[in-house]
Amino acid sequence: MMGSIEEIHDCSDKTMQEIISCCDAENIRSILIVTHAATLIASVRAILKDRSIAIDSELCSLTKLVRKDGEWMLEFHGDCSFLIMVKRGIGTFHQSYDNYDN
Numbered sequence: 539m540m541g542s543i544e545e546i547h548d549c550s551d552k553t554m555q556e557i558i559s560c561c562d563a564e565n566i567r568s569i570l571i572v573t574h575a576a577t578l579i580a581s582v583r584a585i586l587k588d589r590s591i592a593i594d595s596e597l598c599s600l601t602k603l604v605r606k607d608g609e610w611m612l613e614f615h616g617d618c619s620f621l622i623m624v625k626r627g628i629g630t631f632h633q634s635y636d637n638y639d640n
Contacts, residue, residue, distance in 0.1 A: 567605040582612065586603075
């Protein structure tokens with residue numbers, strides 16, 4: 539069973555801070571995330587330091603963050619342009635989480 543939404547956010551905060559530290563050390567200025575919906579949403583929120591920002595997360599989508607002037611910015615999210623057919627409808631973080639729990 540998955541952890542609570544708060545636990546997913548807390549775990550993602552810790553993981554993304556480690557990744558950002560590596561990016562800082564290597565002067566890496568972009569992050570492309572490939573993961574499942576709930577983790578993606580929590581990870582982007584961790585990088586942006588905003589647990590309430592709405593993030594599109596489809597079943598198979600790309601999300602990219604870039605650093606500009608020392609700040610991480612969301613360049614795109616929920617991009618499915620590389621797919622021939624797209625199934626939409628993951629919904630909100632809470633809806634995604636509820637669907638995984640069943």
